[in-house]
Amino acid sequence: DNISGIRQIKAYAAEQVELSRFNRFSDLLRAASLRMMKWWALYSPGMSFVRMTGYVLVLAAGGAAAMRGELTPGDLTKFWLFLSLFYDPIDRLNSLNQMLLSGRAAADRVFEILDAEEEQNSTTGAELPATLTGHVRFDNVSFSYQEQPTLHGVTLEARPGETIALVGSTGAGKTTVLSLLARFYEATAGMITIDGIDTATLAKSSLRDRLAYVTQEPFLFNGTVRENLQLAKRDATDADLWNALQAAHAEAFVRALPSGLDTNVGERGVKLSGGEKQRLSIARALLKNAPILLLDEATASVDSETERQIQDALDRLMENRTAFVIAHRLSTIQNADRIYVLEKGNVIEQGTHSTLLTRNGKYAELCRKSFLAADPSNT
Numbered sequence: 381d382n383i384s385g386i387r388q389i390k391a392y393a394a395e396q397v398e399l400s401r402f403n404r405f406s407d408l409l410r411a412a413s414l415r416m417m418k419w420w421a422l423y424s425p426g427m428s429f430v431r432m433t434g435y436v437l438v439l440a441a442g443g444a445a446a447m448r449g450e451l452t453p454g455d456l457t458k459f460w461l462f463l464s465l466f467y468d469p470i471d472r473l474n475s476l477n478q479m480l481l482s483g484r485a486a487a488d489r490v491f492e493i494l495d496a497e498e499e500q501n502s503t504t505g506a507e508l509p510a511t512l513t514g515h516v517r518f519d520n521v522s523f524s525y526q527e528q529p530t531l532h533g534v535t536l537e538a539r540p541g542e543t544i545a546l547v548g549s550t551g552a553g554k555t556t557v558l559s560l561l562a563r564f565y566e567a568t569a570g571m572i573t574i575d576g577i578d579t580a581t582l583a584k585s586s587l588r589d590r591l592a593y594v595t596q597e598p599f600l601f602n603g604t605v606r607e608n609l610q611l612a613k614r615d616a617t618d619a620d621l622w623n624a625l626q627a628a629h630a631e632a633f634v635r636a637l638p639s640g641l642d643t644n645v646g647e648r649g650v651k652l653s654g655g656e657k658q659r660l661s662i663a664r665a666l667l668k669n670a671p672i673l674l675l676d677e678a679t680a681s682v683d684s685e686t687e688r689q690i691q692d693a694l695d696r697l698m699e700n701r702t703a704f705v706i707a708h709r710l711s712t713i714q715n716a717d718r719i720y721v722l723e724k725g726n727v728i729e730q731g732t733h734s735t736l737l738t739r740n741g742k743y744a745e746l747c748r749k750s751f752l753a754a755d756p757s758n759t
Contacts, residue, residue, distance in 0.1 A: 431467050438463055500566060505583035512590055513540040513575055514671045514702030516561065521570035523560060530556050531725045533570070538718075543703045545713035547746060548722035554706045555596065557722075558674045561704070562591055574672070592670035596677040596706075598661035600649030605634055606641040608649075608660060612668035620667060628663035630656070662694070673703040687712070710750045719743065 382389060382398055389398050438459055445451035516538040523531040531553050538544040546554040559565050561572060563584055572579045579587055592612070600608050609621050616624075621641060625631040633656055637643035649657040662678055678694065691712055707713045714733045721729035721736070721743045729741050736743035 427470075431470070434463055434467065435460075499584070500580070505586070506577070506581050507583060507586045508574065508577065508590055512671045514538070515540050515573075515575050516672065516702055516704075517573045518557070518560075519571045519573070521560065521567045521572060523556060523565060523567050523569075529725065531560075531567075534722075534725070534727055536720050536727060536730070538702050538704065540702060541700050542717040543698050543705060543713075543715070545705045545707065545716035545719040546722060547707065547710065547713065547719060547743065551724075552722040553725045554722055555676055556725075558593070558676055558704055558706065561672075562593060562674065563587060590670050591672050591674055592665040592668040593674040594658075594661050594665045594676065594678040598649070598654075598657040600645050600652070600657055600660060602644070602647040604639075604642050604644055605637070605660065608645065609641075609664050609667055612664045616667055621663075624663040624667040625660075627666050628659045630659035630663050633659075671701055673698060673701055675703065675705045675707075677706055677708065710747055721746075 382402065389395060442451055442456040442459055446453055446456050518534050518536045521531060521534045522529070534553070534557065536544065536557075546557060548554055556565070560567050561579070563579060563582075566580070574582075574587075574590075601611070606621065609624065610616050613620065618641065622631060625634055634640060634643075643651075645651050645657075645660075649660070652660070658678070665673065665675075675694065687709070695715075705713055705716065713719060716733070718730060719733060719736060720727050721741070723742060729736055729739065729743050731739070737747060
């Protein structure tokens, strides 16, 4: 973590604090290693001592017997050789013991993964029909993160081709709604349907093949621009890639890269700015051309001019497609067909932008904070 977050450590002048923490953990590791080496220093010579004791006993007893004439020198030599053959496998087990002890910890971690409960319908389940209208409905859906309730009886609907906006304070449960639709989590109660089909019965691969998801924090793999885009469509041609980049207003900066589509973006896209990574993430969703779009703060990491350009591209993309949009910049969702306002996991308001403003509720309050609506007290 310290290496990945070195910029934050330097920004807060926390080098000495983190160095002290590193030294403290290093000392604990050193002490544990020395303790293990101490016991091994006793164990290995101890095994050698036991082995040599056998040789001494055979030599003493056999030598005495040979001197009394009870054993010939040849028989004594045979016993000596047999003893060396007996101890050779034991020496190998001795060296193998250290390997077994060090591998035990790794085995515990591996078996913890192997014994984990398999996701429901991860590989099996029903398939969505080839033609999908994109009618999505949440019917009294509840969800809890372990013992922490997050959503409480959420009911919402997105008819085919509609754009649904989810707004609310931080922690209201907006991202959880999209995660449940993509089945990154399973609802603890209620039902989610697409075209009347319960998503819990679907194979996850079939469900996610019809979704395009732009997350709040864009993630790019350590590969080329081309490889990151083709994650959405493996057989995409260069023309397809450039069309998606143009729609996401990313064509210009990609053409300016040293190798264009074949430029390596680095680990997690470190060679690109935040806005450039977000535009590539949007281009990837555009390339997938899925009937249902999930946009979680898709324009959060771009400037105002780029936001306007991307919003124009998203507006064209969302035509005749069902779209769920999460946005803290309420200016981007004014034209949504329906807006759902969430508060502490509950839907407290729903309607269009103008309808919700007239109610002077939570949405109107959020708009006033965003300077989209006049404060009635000042009129």
